Amino acid sequence: MSLPVLKSLRDCSDYSLTVEPFIPQLYALPARLLDVRNLEGLTQLYIETNPLLSAFAVSVVIAGVFLVVSEVNRNYSQADRMWSILPNVYVAHLAVWARLAGLPHGRIDLVAAFTTVWSCRLTFNYWRRGGYSVGSEDYRWFVTPNPSKMPGVAFFLLNVTFISFIQSVLFVAMSCVPAYAILLSSRFNPEITTADLAYFAVEVTLVLSELLSDGQQWAYQTAKHQYYKDAKLPSGWNQADLDRGFITSGLWAYSRHPNFFAEQTIWFLLYQWSCYATNSLYSWTFIGSGTLILLFQGSGWLTEAITAGKYPEYAEYQRQVGMYIPTSFRGYQAPAHKPKVIRTSDLAKRQQEKEKQK
Known part of the structure; x- marks a missing residue:
């Protein structure tokens, strides 16, 4: 048995009913994989294994790959390269599994369609910024914690826990966990509802807003660097x-x-979508989006600290404009001051200094 026997929609969001009974499958999975002799046997094992537990098992294996590759290459952005890909893969896995298991899949297909749009947008932006270039690494690793300034054992433990394992599992938690609840609810309500379409539309709108904001940032940075x-x-x-x-x-x-x-908001909304689908006010499926929100608080603080240290006017920008949620619809008003005149010779000197630092 790969899915729980449930009596109501609310049961679909009950961890003790939908996850706990299948944990033994996780322990037995390695031995069962060794017994597989052909593709048919692998397909049967895939169908017979709870789809959330199989996704979690894959995330653990991938975490090990992240760890080994990062330690060998001394490059700790392995999870960053997969951030835009794996969450979508895990949701698509549920859609494929539902088909093979003969379950209603219209609603989970809709979720997979949204995550595919999200994945394409983020993957493109990461590629455009050079994230997939050989040797590229998130600049924040050079600020804190800097591996060159930490004891080797301490940074290795950080890599084992947060950088490799926690981030890999987070990809499952923020995407596959709420989508799993939606999949379970499809056995009670198999048809796509108006609310499902509304959630889908808002999710895609949020992705488009990311596309717009990233495009604006890209255009600005391109112009700035050309000017310099x-x-x-x-x-x-x-x-x-x-x-x-x-x-x-x-x-x-x-x-x-x-x-x-x-x-x-995208991943919090997916959690809310799962709450709607399971007729629950709240549920344990918040674990992924909740962790992501906490992660963004730390990441945002670090990004802000770096930026504020580079640009004097950033403090005024922080005063007027909210970090995430808009606090005013007036928009940023630059302080009145005379434009700074930069001579061509100054720009050339600045460029020479940058070249020396490389």
């Missing part, structure tokens, strides 16, 4: 904005991190 390189003001930009060093227009005029706000 050749001292020529790009068309459509003014000197004061580029001298500031950070973007304050578009969605960024109302939120200091509109993309981060949308990302947290």
Whole structure:
């Protein structure tokens, strides 16, 4: 038996009924895999294993891969490279499993469609920023905790726990866990509802807002670096904005991190979708999005600390604009001051200093 016998929709969000009975399958899975002799046997094992537990098992294996690769290459952004891919894979896995098991799959297909759109957007943006280039690594690892400034054993333990294992399991928790509850509820309500379509529409809208905010950031950074390189003001930009060093227009005029706000909301909304599907006010499926929100608080604080240390005007930006949730619809108002004049020679000198640091 791979799915629980449930009596009501609310049972679909009960951890003791939907997960605990299948934990022994997790322990038995390695031995059963060794007994597989052909593709048919593997398919049968796949169907007979609870889909949430099999996803968790895969995440543990992937965590081991993250650990080994990061230690061998001394590059700790292995999970970052898979952040935009694995959550979608886990939801798509539920959709495939439902088909093979002969279960209603319309609603889980809808969830998978949204996560696929999300995955394409984030993967594209990560690629555009050079995330998949050989040797690329999240700049925050060079600030804190810096592996070169921490005892080797301490950083290894951090890698084993948070960097490799916790992040890998988080991919399952924030995507597959709420989607699993929706899959279970489909046995009671197999048809896609108007509310399902509404959740889907809002999710896609949030993804589009990320696409917009990332595009605005990309355009600004491209113009800024070109300006610093050749001292020529790009068309459509003014000197004061580029001298500031950070973007304050578009969605960024109302939120200091509109993309981060949308990302947290996306996964919290998936949790809410699972609550609706299971007729529950709240449930344990919040574990993934809740952890993600906490993670963003720390990550956001670190990003802010780095940025504030680089740009003097950022403190004023922080005062006027909310970190995630907009606090005013007026938008950022730059303080009145004379535009800073930067000579071409100054820009050339700055570029030479950067080249020396490389």
